[in-house]
Amino acid sequence: MLEELDEAECLRLIAPGGIGRIAYSGRYGPTVFPVNYRLFEQTIVFRTAQDSATDEDLRTGIAHAEYKVAFEIDDFDTAAREGWSVLVQGSAHHVDSEAERAAVATAGVDTWPDGDRELFLRIVPSRVTGRRVRR
């Protein structure tokens, strides 16, 4: 059974943060990477390393007005064959101003690899959809 989820339920499901997947149109076509994210004031915040491929791709894209990205979060129980997925679509921007950086830093976005991932990126959702699969 496949059930569509409303936006409020989607936001509730993704509120704890964790691992999500950022998708964008990169130099080799559609590109997807897992990142640690937090939901902060109804926006998605994550970090990446300056001058990484992700940074460069996003920076190139973001330079264009209305650069659209997608962010996907899901949780599945493969044994029970149940789970949910949420798709956030919206525009992405680098967090450049000191004030915004200080604000999003309070979200406590985690990163796993060592090294500086000093660049904050933020996705402002324009569309939030989700689905739940039950047996």
Next chain:
Amino acid sequence: MLEELDEAECLRLIAPGGIGRIAYSGRYGPTVFPVNYRLFEQTIVFRTAQDSATDEDLRTGIAHAEYKVAFEIDDFDTAAREGWSVLVQGSAHHVDSEAERAAVATAGVDTWPDGDRELFLRIVPSRVTGRRVRR
């Protein structure tokens, strides 16, 4: 520690099949959905419902030559903060011919939601990259 994985290691990691995420440029911009996939003759095979939004978006895109999609597979241990991700980039096509359909059907692609998901889609990789994160 972030380690780049070579293509052989990537293919070994994704060989068991399971849940992956298809990303493509859809009607609302970049779009990502989780699907059950199998690796079949070094291509990604999954199923979707005919006339679903995914089908329509992909059908529209695939009609253009060289329609690029991405497929992401990962496995993380959040407690240990370790895991890997693989990104397959390539072109997608519907499996339309009887012969190809019979072949990919042997891959045993599973679907969770009830109902017919009678449409097979196949991604022929042009680029396979991956990363492993260790503490």
